[in-house]
Amino acid sequence: MSKLRRVRTCISLPTDSRIFTVRVLAALISALSLLPVRAATAGEIPAGERKSGYEFMSVETRTMQDDDAVNPGMLWVLEGKALWSRTVGEANKSCASCHTGASTTMKGVAARYPAFDKRLGRPIDLEQRINLCRTEQQKATPLPFEGREMLALAAFIGQQSRGMPIAVTDDERSKSFIEAGRTIFERRQGQLNLSCAQCHDDNWRGKLAGAPITQGHATGYPLYRLEWQAIGSLQRRLRNCLVGMRAEPYAIGAPEYVNLELFLMWRARGMPVETPAVRP
Amino acid sequence: MPRTLINVPARAKRGEVIEIKTLISHDMETGFRADNAGKTVPRDIISLFVASYNGVEIFRAELHPAIAANPFLSFTTVATESGRIDFTWTGDNGFAANETAQITVE
Numbered sequence A: 001m002s003k004l005r006r007v008r009t010c011i012s013l014p015t016d017s018r019i020f021t022v023r024v025l026a027a028l029i030s031a032l033s034l035l036p037v038r039a040a041t042a043g044e045i046p047a048g049e050r051k052s053g054y055e056f057m058s059v060e061t062r063t064m065q066d067d068d069a070v071n072p073g074m075l076w077v078l079e080g081k082a083l084w085s086r087t088v089g090e091a092n093k094s095c096a097s098c099h100t101g102a103s104t105t106m107k108g109v110a111a112r113y114p115a116f117d118k119r120l121g122r123p124i125d126l127e128q129r130i131n132l133c134r135t136e137q138q139k140a141t142p143l144p145f146e147g148r149e150m151l152a153l154a155a156f157i158g159q160q161s162r163g164m165p166i167a168v169t170d171d172e173r174s175k176s177f178i179e180a181g182r183t184i185f186e187r188r189q190g191q192l193n194l195s196c197a198q199c200h201d202d203n204w205r206g207k208l209a210g211a212p213i214t215q216g217h218a219t220g221y222p223l224y225r226l227e228w229q230a231i232g233s234l235q236r237r238l239r240n241c242l243v244g245m246r247a248e249p250y251a252i253g254a255p256e257y258v259n260l261e262l263f264l265m266w267r268a269r270g271m272p273v274e275t276p277a278v279r280p
Numbered sequence B: 001m002p003r004t005l006i007n008v009p010a011r012a013k014r015g016e017v018i019e020i021k022t023l024i025s026h027d028m029e030t031g032f033r034a035d036n037a038g039k040t041v042p043r044d045i046i047s048l049f050v051a052s053y054n055g056v057e058i059f060r061a062e063l064h065p066a067i068a069a070n071p072f073l074s075f076t077t078v079a080t081e082s083g084r085i086d087f088t089w090t091g092d093n094g095f096a097a098n099e100t101a102q103i104t105v106e
Helices: A022-034 A059-066 A072-086 A093-098 A126-139 A149-161 A173-185 A195-200 A235-246 A255-267
Strands: A115-116 A122-124 A223-225 A231-232 B006-007 B017-025 B047-055 B056-062 B072-078 B083-091 B095-105
Touching: A022 A149, A022 B056, A059 B056, A072 A149, A072 B006, A072 B017, A093 A126, A115 A126, A115 A149, A115 A173, A122 A126, A122 A173, A122 A255, A126 A149, A173 A195, A173 A255, A235 A255, B006 B095, B017 B083, B017 B095, B047 B072, B056 B072
Parallel strands: none
Antiparallel strands: A115 A122, A223 A231, B006 B017, B017 B072, B047 B056, B047 B083, B083 B095
């Protein structure tokens, strides 16, 4: 079980009557009066009930993901493989110059990201890590987020961890950032006044406009989405959700996204990496 | 350069029906979409795919704007003799891609 204490607002009543002061009562009444009557939230999904988005898909889409000869995400992986050994920048180095064979050196790396960066003092995601390598080691210009090359490299590196359990570090340094991500996940926002948790923790057994809601585990990013007809990052997916909630999306690369990514990976801890996954 | 993924069995028995799978990266821009400025994005699609087995055409497909990006095509043929299978994709704006696979028939 997690060491992190779940902080849920609004619904849970204090069990100790001594701290049940008038002030708390007044706050609760005002909070509850704003809420529609709702049963207690389902809360965090227990480890045994966690399901990847894969399990919500049709047989056809699953087959597409499972067969590397059919999975269109493999086109990006192939490109990433070529980019891995292409020298760039003033340092005239390729990724392979330092990291050599990706199949050994990058094994398990994507399963640990976002990871805490000592120098920046905050977690960074895999894409930001790639760009740090580019600017600092290769002395090259950073790759644009969601650009073809960035997605290709992230997909290639991600694929090296396929099948490995997601294991982001939840030590003292990262804890506050995981909690910050959780806060965003559980906070109602946007014109629809929805939180991520209301769909992905509480109503994942349901459907939204005929499509399964899913538990929202970020196990296969970057992934090929049939709707996008391309591979896209987790940040693109999060942007999608925010726009759907009629909330204002954060700027690409914003710390809020990274915290949310970190929380989502922590929430999916132990689940196997599927990169490059296919989703409808 | 487009990326391609070809799946041809390396070995097959004579007379066996084999499945061939091909995947190619392409945007397949329909020509019906508008960009952010409201201007129509010109059509840019793969319009023809041909596969030939030791120089003999065995499969041909004409593609149109309704085909999704990164077209995947799969078909079957009979393994007759060892040799090579050539794949060519051609399309708008002089698009051309070639790929070759070897097959050994026993």
